[in-house]
Amino acid sequence: MLPAMSDDGDRTEQGPARSILGPGGEASIDPADLGLKEEDLRELYRLMVLSRKADLEATALQRQGQLAVYPPLLGQEAAQVGSAFALQDEDFIFPSYREMASAIVRGVDVVGYLLFHRATWHGGMFDPNEHRFGVVSVPVGSQTLHAVGYAMGTKLDGKPACTLVYFGDGATSQGDFHEACNFAAVFRAPVVFFCQNNHWAISVPFERQSVAPVYRKAEAYGFPGIQVDGNDVLAVYQATREAAERARTEHTPTLIEALTYRLGPHSTADDRTRYQPAEQIAEWEGRDPIVRYRRFLESTGAGDEAFFSACDDEANTEATRIREGVIGAGPRPLEELFEWVFADMPEHLRRQRDEVLGRGEG
Ligand SMILES: Cc1ncc(C[n+]2csc(CCOP(=O)(O)OP(=O)(O)O)c2C)c(N)n1
Protein backbone atom coordinates (compact mmCIF):
# COMPACT_ATOMS: atom_id res chain seq x y z
CA MET A 1 0.00 0.00 0.00
CA LEU A 2 1.25 3.47 -0.80
CA PRO A 3 1.89 5.81 2.09
CA ALA A 4 -0.37 8.82 2.48
CA MET A 5 0.70 11.61 0.18
CA SER A 6 1.27 15.16 1.18
CA ASP A 7 2.52 18.11 -0.80
CA ASP A 8 5.63 18.66 1.23
CA GLY A 9 7.74 16.39 -0.93
CA ASP A 10 8.27 13.88 1.87
CA ARG A 11 6.33 10.96 0.45
CA THR A 12 8.83 8.17 0.31
CA GLU A 13 8.13 4.95 2.06
CA GLN A 14 11.27 3.50 3.61
CA GLY A 15 11.87 -0.16 3.01
CA PRO A 16 13.38 -2.81 5.25
CA ALA A 17 16.99 -2.43 4.10
CA ARG A 18 18.88 -5.64 4.63
CA SER A 19 22.03 -5.26 6.72
CA ILE A 20 24.67 -7.45 8.34
CA LEU A 21 26.93 -4.92 10.05
CA GLY A 22 25.66 -2.73 12.86
CA PRO A 23 26.82 0.89 13.25
CA GLY A 24 29.73 -0.21 15.45
CA GLY A 25 30.78 -2.92 12.99
CA GLU A 26 29.15 -5.81 14.87
CA ALA A 27 28.08 -8.58 12.46
CA SER A 28 24.71 -10.30 12.75
CA ILE A 29 25.93 -13.42 10.94
CA ASP A 30 29.19 -15.32 10.60
CA PRO A 31 30.95 -14.06 7.43
CA ALA A 32 31.99 -17.65 6.77
CA ASP A 33 28.30 -18.28 5.99
CA LEU A 34 28.72 -15.83 3.10
CA GLY A 35 31.52 -17.98 1.73
CA LEU A 36 34.09 -15.31 2.65
CA LYS A 37 37.47 -16.35 4.01
CA GLU A 38 39.53 -14.06 6.22
CA GLU A 39 41.68 -13.05 3.26
CA ASP A 40 38.52 -12.06 1.35
CA LEU A 41 37.39 -9.95 4.29
CA ARG A 42 40.73 -8.15 4.24
CA GLU A 43 40.61 -7.77 0.47
CA LEU A 44 37.26 -5.97 0.71
CA TYR A 45 38.84 -3.45 3.07
CA ARG A 46 41.95 -3.05 0.92
CA LEU A 47 39.83 -2.38 -2.18
CA MET A 48 37.69 0.21 -0.39
CA VAL A 49 40.78 2.05 0.91
CA LEU A 50 42.41 1.97 -2.54
CA SER A 51 39.19 3.26 -4.09
CA ARG A 52 38.79 6.11 -1.65
CA LYS A 53 42.34 7.30 -2.12
CA ALA A 54 42.15 7.01 -5.92
CA ASP A 55 38.87 8.94 -5.85
CA LEU A 56 40.32 11.75 -3.71
CA GLU A 57 43.35 11.88 -5.97
CA ALA A 58 41.11 12.17 -9.05
CA THR A 59 39.23 15.05 -7.43
CA ALA A 60 42.52 16.77 -6.63
CA LEU A 61 43.73 16.24 -10.22
CA GLN A 62 40.59 17.91 -11.53
CA ARG A 63 41.00 20.86 -9.15
CA GLN A 64 44.52 21.28 -10.52
CA GLY A 65 43.30 21.33 -14.10
CA GLN A 66 44.57 17.87 -15.02
CA LEU A 67 41.08 16.41 -15.57
CA ALA A 68 38.17 18.17 -17.27
CA VAL A 69 35.58 17.02 -14.75
CA TYR A 70 35.25 14.18 -12.27
CA PRO A 71 32.20 12.68 -10.44
CA PRO A 72 33.40 11.57 -6.98
CA LEU A 73 32.25 8.27 -5.46
CA LEU A 74 33.12 9.32 -1.90
CA GLY A 75 30.84 7.48 0.53
CA GLN A 76 29.75 4.84 -2.01
CA GLU A 77 32.78 2.54 -1.64
CA ALA A 78 30.91 -0.33 0.06
CA ALA A 79 28.08 -0.33 -2.50
CA GLN A 80 30.54 -0.51 -5.39
CA VAL A 81 33.22 -2.78 -3.97
CA GLY A 82 30.78 -5.19 -2.29
CA SER A 83 28.76 -5.66 -5.48
CA ALA A 84 31.67 -5.96 -7.92
CA PHE A 85 33.48 -8.35 -5.56
CA ALA A 86 30.44 -10.66 -5.52
CA LEU A 87 30.70 -11.33 -9.25
CA GLN A 88 32.63 -14.05 -11.04
CA ASP A 89 35.26 -13.38 -13.68
CA GLU A 90 33.00 -14.26 -16.62
CA ASP A 91 30.26 -11.85 -15.47
CA PHE A 92 30.14 -8.41 -17.09
CA ILE A 93 29.62 -4.97 -15.56
CA PHE A 94 28.06 -1.93 -17.24
CA PRO A 95 28.92 1.20 -15.22
CA SER A 96 27.53 4.71 -15.29
CA TYR A 97 30.10 7.47 -14.67
CA ARG A 98 30.58 7.06 -10.91
CA GLU A 99 31.88 3.52 -10.53
CA MET A 100 35.65 3.86 -10.39
CA ALA A 101 35.71 1.61 -7.28
CA SER A 102 34.04 -1.20 -9.22
CA ALA A 103 36.54 -0.64 -12.03
CA ILE A 104 39.35 -1.07 -9.48
CA VAL A 105 37.82 -4.36 -8.31
CA ARG A 106 37.83 -5.52 -11.94
CA GLY A 107 41.53 -4.69 -12.28
CA VAL A 108 41.03 -1.71 -14.60
CA ASP A 109 44.05 0.62 -14.52
CA VAL A 110 42.92 3.86 -12.87
CA VAL A 111 45.13 5.95 -15.15
CA GLY A 112 43.44 4.47 -18.22
CA TYR A 113 40.04 4.91 -16.61
CA LEU A 114 40.69 8.58 -15.83
CA LEU A 115 41.75 9.31 -19.39
CA PHE A 116 38.04 9.54 -20.08
CA HIS A 117 37.83 12.45 -17.63
CA ARG A 118 40.94 13.99 -19.19
CA ALA A 119 39.05 13.92 -22.48
CA THR A 120 41.79 11.79 -23.98
CA TRP A 121 39.65 8.86 -25.02
CA HIS A 122 35.98 7.87 -25.21
CA GLY A 123 34.82 5.92 -22.14
CA GLY A 124 38.35 5.41 -20.75
CA MET A 125 41.44 3.69 -22.16
CA PHE A 126 41.13 0.07 -21.14
CA ASP A 127 39.94 -3.12 -22.75
CA PRO A 128 36.31 -3.76 -21.66
CA ASN A 129 36.50 -7.38 -22.76
CA GLU A 130 39.67 -8.11 -20.81
CA HIS A 131 38.27 -6.69 -17.58
CA ARG A 132 34.64 -7.48 -18.31
CA PHE A 133 33.87 -3.88 -17.43
CA GLY A 134 32.14 -1.59 -19.92
CA VAL A 135 33.05 1.95 -20.83
CA VAL A 136 31.87 4.97 -18.83
CA SER A 137 28.31 5.89 -19.84
CA VAL A 138 27.14 9.43 -19.16
CA PRO A 139 23.61 9.52 -20.71
CA VAL A 140 21.64 8.72 -17.57
CA GLY A 141 20.11 5.23 -17.63
CA SER A 142 21.35 4.36 -21.14
CA GLN A 143 23.58 1.59 -19.84
CA THR A 144 20.60 -0.35 -18.43
CA LEU A 145 19.54 -1.10 -22.01
CA HIS A 146 23.06 -1.95 -23.09
CA ALA A 147 23.32 -4.38 -20.18
CA VAL A 148 20.08 -6.17 -20.98
CA GLY A 149 21.10 -6.54 -24.62
CA TYR A 150 24.47 -7.91 -23.58
CA ALA A 151 22.86 -10.27 -21.07
CA MET A 152 20.55 -11.59 -23.78
CA GLY A 153 23.61 -12.23 -25.92
CA THR A 154 25.36 -14.28 -23.23
CA LYS A 155 22.17 -16.23 -22.68
CA LEU A 156 21.78 -16.99 -26.39
CA ASP A 157 25.43 -18.05 -26.46
CA GLY A 158 24.61 -20.52 -23.66
CA LYS A 159 27.15 -18.96 -21.26
CA PRO A 160 26.47 -19.29 -17.52
CA ALA A 161 27.28 -15.63 -16.85
CA CYS A 162 25.33 -12.65 -15.61
CA THR A 163 25.52 -8.93 -16.36
CA LEU A 164 25.35 -6.29 -13.64
CA VAL A 165 24.41 -2.72 -14.42
CA TYR A 166 24.94 0.27 -12.13
CA PHE A 167 22.73 3.32 -12.17
CA GLY A 168 21.53 5.97 -9.74
CA ASP A 169 18.23 6.88 -8.11
CA GLY A 170 17.72 9.60 -10.72
CA ALA A 171 18.07 7.06 -13.53
CA THR A 172 14.92 5.31 -12.31
CA SER A 173 12.94 8.25 -13.73
CA GLN A 174 14.29 7.56 -17.21
CA GLY A 175 12.25 5.52 -19.67
CA ASP A 176 15.37 3.50 -20.49
CA PHE A 177 15.38 1.95 -17.02
CA HIS A 178 11.76 0.81 -17.26
CA GLU A 179 12.18 -0.52 -20.79
CA ALA A 180 15.25 -2.44 -19.65
CA CYS A 181 13.43 -3.94 -16.65
CA ASN A 182 10.40 -4.99 -18.64
CA PHE A 183 12.40 -6.50 -21.47
CA ALA A 184 14.64 -8.35 -19.01
CA ALA A 185 11.62 -9.77 -17.21
CA VAL A 186 9.71 -10.87 -20.30
CA PHE A 187 12.72 -12.38 -22.06
CA ARG A 188 14.44 -13.55 -18.88
CA ALA A 189 17.73 -11.74 -19.31
CA PRO A 190 20.39 -12.81 -16.78
CA VAL A 191 20.89 -9.32 -15.40
CA VAL A 192 21.29 -7.62 -12.03
CA PHE A 193 19.97 -4.06 -11.88
CA PHE A 194 22.07 -2.35 -9.21
CA CYS A 195 20.74 1.04 -8.14
CA GLN A 196 22.95 3.13 -5.91
CA ASN A 197 20.39 5.31 -4.25
CA ASN A 198 22.72 8.04 -3.02
CA HIS A 199 19.69 10.24 -2.28
CA TRP A 200 20.50 12.88 -4.90
CA ALA A 201 20.37 13.29 -8.67
CA ILE A 202 22.50 16.40 -8.87
CA SER A 203 20.26 18.81 -6.87
CA VAL A 204 17.05 16.74 -7.05
CA PRO A 205 16.37 14.79 -3.83
CA PHE A 206 15.01 11.26 -3.95
CA GLU A 207 11.64 12.49 -2.62
CA ARG A 208 11.17 14.32 -5.92
CA GLN A 209 12.21 11.25 -7.90
CA SER A 210 9.84 8.56 -6.70
CA VAL A 211 6.93 7.96 -4.34
CA ALA A 212 7.68 4.26 -3.88
CA PRO A 213 11.14 3.02 -2.90
CA VAL A 214 13.19 1.86 -5.87
CA TYR A 215 13.34 -1.83 -4.93
CA ARG A 216 9.54 -2.10 -4.98
CA LYS A 217 9.38 -1.22 -8.66
CA ALA A 218 10.64 -4.75 -9.39
CA GLU A 219 7.31 -6.16 -8.29
CA ALA A 220 5.55 -4.53 -11.22
CA TYR A 221 7.95 -6.19 -13.65
CA GLY A 222 7.68 -9.56 -11.94
CA PHE A 223 11.13 -10.16 -10.50
CA PRO A 224 12.70 -9.86 -7.06
CA GLY A 225 13.56 -6.45 -5.63
CA ILE A 226 15.83 -6.09 -2.61
CA GLN A 227 16.75 -3.07 -0.56
CA VAL A 228 20.11 -3.26 1.12
CA ASP A 229 22.18 -1.02 3.36
CA GLY A 230 24.61 0.24 0.73
CA ASN A 231 27.15 1.30 3.35
CA ASP A 232 27.39 -2.27 4.64
CA VAL A 233 29.87 -4.02 2.39
CA LEU A 234 28.93 -7.51 3.61
CA ALA A 235 25.19 -7.01 3.08
CA VAL A 236 25.84 -5.63 -0.41
CA TYR A 237 28.09 -8.61 -1.16
CA GLN A 238 25.44 -11.07 0.02
CA ALA A 239 22.56 -9.49 -1.90
CA THR A 240 24.59 -9.24 -5.11
CA ARG A 241 25.91 -12.79 -4.87
CA GLU A 242 22.39 -14.16 -4.51
CA ALA A 243 21.07 -12.03 -7.37
CA ALA A 244 23.97 -12.97 -9.66
CA GLU A 245 23.42 -16.65 -8.96
CA ARG A 246 19.70 -16.30 -9.68
CA ALA A 247 20.53 -14.60 -12.98
CA ARG A 248 23.07 -17.23 -14.03
CA THR A 249 21.08 -20.31 -13.09
CA GLU A 250 17.42 -19.25 -13.53
CA HIS A 251 17.73 -16.27 -15.88
CA THR A 252 15.79 -14.26 -13.33
CA PRO A 253 16.63 -10.54 -13.10
CA THR A 254 16.87 -8.81 -9.73
CA LEU A 255 16.64 -5.15 -8.80
CA ILE A 256 18.93 -4.24 -5.91
CA GLU A 257 18.51 -0.86 -4.28
CA ALA A 258 21.60 0.00 -2.23
CA LEU A 259 20.87 2.86 0.17
CA THR A 260 23.95 5.00 0.34
CA TYR A 261 24.93 8.65 0.24
CA ARG A 262 27.03 10.86 -1.99
CA LEU A 263 29.44 12.49 0.45
CA GLY A 264 31.03 14.62 -2.26
CA PRO A 265 29.61 16.94 -4.90
CA HIS A 266 27.70 15.51 -7.88
CA SER A 267 30.76 16.33 -9.92
CA THR A 268 33.65 18.73 -9.59
CA ALA A 269 31.47 21.25 -11.49
CA ASP A 270 28.85 21.28 -8.71
CA ASP A 271 28.41 23.30 -5.50
CA ARG A 272 26.50 20.90 -3.26
CA THR A 273 26.27 23.35 -0.37
CA ARG A 274 23.51 25.08 -2.34
CA TYR A 275 21.13 22.14 -1.85
CA GLN A 276 22.46 19.33 0.38
CA PRO A 277 21.52 20.08 4.01
CA ALA A 278 24.57 20.20 6.29
CA GLU A 279 22.80 18.01 8.90
CA GLN A 280 22.15 15.34 6.28
CA ILE A 281 25.81 15.32 5.24
CA ALA A 282 26.90 15.09 8.89
CA GLU A 283 24.46 12.24 9.54
CA TRP A 284 25.84 10.20 6.66
CA GLU A 285 29.44 11.02 7.48
CA GLY A 286 28.69 9.16 10.71
CA ARG A 287 27.83 6.09 8.64
CA ASP A 288 31.12 5.97 6.76
CA PRO A 289 31.30 2.52 5.15
CA ILE A 290 35.06 2.16 5.58
CA VAL A 291 35.08 3.18 9.25
CA ARG A 292 32.29 0.74 9.99
CA TYR A 293 33.98 -2.12 8.20
CA ARG A 294 37.31 -1.40 9.85
CA ARG A 295 35.61 -1.70 13.27
CA PHE A 296 34.28 -5.08 12.18
CA LEU A 297 37.76 -6.29 11.12
CA GLU A 298 39.23 -5.03 14.40
CA SER A 299 36.58 -6.70 16.54
CA THR A 300 36.90 -10.06 14.78
CA GLY A 301 40.70 -9.91 14.63
CA ALA A 302 40.65 -10.30 10.81
CA GLY A 303 42.61 -7.04 10.52
CA ASP A 304 45.19 -5.38 12.76
CA GLU A 305 47.10 -2.09 12.82
CA ALA A 306 49.88 -3.45 10.61
CA PHE A 307 47.34 -4.49 7.98
CA PHE A 308 45.47 -1.18 8.06
CA SER A 309 48.63 0.87 7.68
CA ALA A 310 49.90 -1.40 4.89
CA CYS A 311 46.66 -0.66 3.03
CA ASP A 312 47.16 3.08 3.55
CA ASP A 313 50.76 2.87 2.33
CA GLU A 314 49.73 0.94 -0.78
CA ALA A 315 46.94 3.45 -1.49
CA ASN A 316 49.36 6.38 -1.16
CA THR A 317 51.87 4.76 -3.52
CA GLU A 318 49.08 4.03 -6.01
CA ALA A 319 47.85 7.64 -5.77
CA THR A 320 51.33 8.86 -6.73
CA ARG A 321 51.38 6.46 -9.69
CA ILE A 322 47.92 7.66 -10.77
CA ARG A 323 49.00 11.30 -10.51
CA GLU A 324 52.17 10.76 -12.55
CA GLY A 325 50.35 8.61 -15.10
CA VAL A 326 47.54 11.09 -15.68
CA ILE A 327 49.81 14.14 -15.85
CA GLY A 328 52.24 12.32 -18.12
CA ALA A 329 49.58 11.12 -20.54
CA GLY A 330 49.87 12.94 -23.84
CA PRO A 331 47.09 13.45 -26.37
CA ARG A 332 46.13 10.68 -28.78
CA PRO A 333 47.28 10.90 -32.41
CA LEU A 334 44.99 13.26 -34.33
CA GLU A 335 44.11 10.73 -37.03
CA GLU A 336 42.38 8.57 -34.42
CA LEU A 337 39.56 11.11 -34.41
CA PHE A 338 38.50 9.66 -37.74
CA GLU A 339 39.02 5.97 -37.08
CA TRP A 340 36.87 3.08 -35.84
CA VAL A 341 33.52 4.48 -36.85
CA PHE A 342 33.30 3.13 -40.42
CA ALA A 343 34.87 -0.06 -41.72
CA ASP A 344 35.41 1.81 -45.01
CA MET A 345 35.96 5.49 -44.37
CA PRO A 346 33.55 7.60 -46.46
CA GLU A 347 35.04 10.07 -48.90
CA HIS A 348 33.93 13.18 -46.95
CA LEU A 349 35.64 11.94 -43.77
CA ARG A 350 38.79 11.02 -45.65
CA ARG A 351 38.86 14.55 -47.04
CA GLN A 352 38.39 16.06 -43.58
CA ARG A 353 41.08 13.84 -42.10
CA ASP A 354 43.55 14.80 -44.80
CA GLU A 355 42.71 18.44 -44.30
CA VAL A 356 43.25 18.22 -40.51
CA LEU A 357 46.49 16.37 -40.94
CA GLY A 358 47.63 18.93 -43.49
CA ARG A 359 47.98 16.32 -46.16
CA GLY A 360 45.23 17.52 -48.49
CA GLU A 361 44.68 20.58 -50.59
CA GLY A 362 43.11 22.39 -47.59
C1 LIG B 1 19.76 11.48 -20.38
C2 LIG B 1 20.46 12.47 -19.49
N1 LIG B 1 19.78 13.48 -18.92
C3 LIG B 1 20.40 14.34 -18.11
C4 LIG B 1 21.75 14.22 -17.86
C5 LIG B 1 22.45 15.19 -16.91
N2 LIG B 1 22.75 14.45 -15.67
C6 LIG B 1 23.96 13.91 -15.46
S1 LIG B 1 24.02 13.08 -14.01
C7 LIG B 1 22.42 13.45 -13.65
C8 LIG B 1 21.80 12.97 -12.37
C9 LIG B 1 21.78 11.50 -12.23
O1 LIG B 1 21.46 11.15 -10.91
P1 LIG B 1 21.47 9.66 -10.44
O2 LIG B 1 20.87 8.78 -11.48
O3 LIG B 1 20.87 9.61 -9.09
O4 LIG B 1 23.01 9.26 -10.37
P2 LIG B 1 24.16 9.91 -9.46
O5 LIG B 1 24.74 11.03 -10.26
O6 LIG B 1 23.55 10.34 -8.19
O7 LIG B 1 25.17 8.84 -9.28
C10 LIG B 1 21.85 14.21 -14.66
C11 LIG B 1 20.47 14.71 -14.64
C12 LIG B 1 22.45 13.18 -18.50
N3 LIG B 1 23.76 12.97 -18.32
N4 LIG B 1 21.78 12.29 -19.29
Ligand SMILES: [Mg+2]
Ligand atom coordinates in the same frame (compact mmCIF):
# COMPACT_ATOMS: atom_id res chain seq x y z
MG1 LIG C 1 21.81 9.68 -7.23
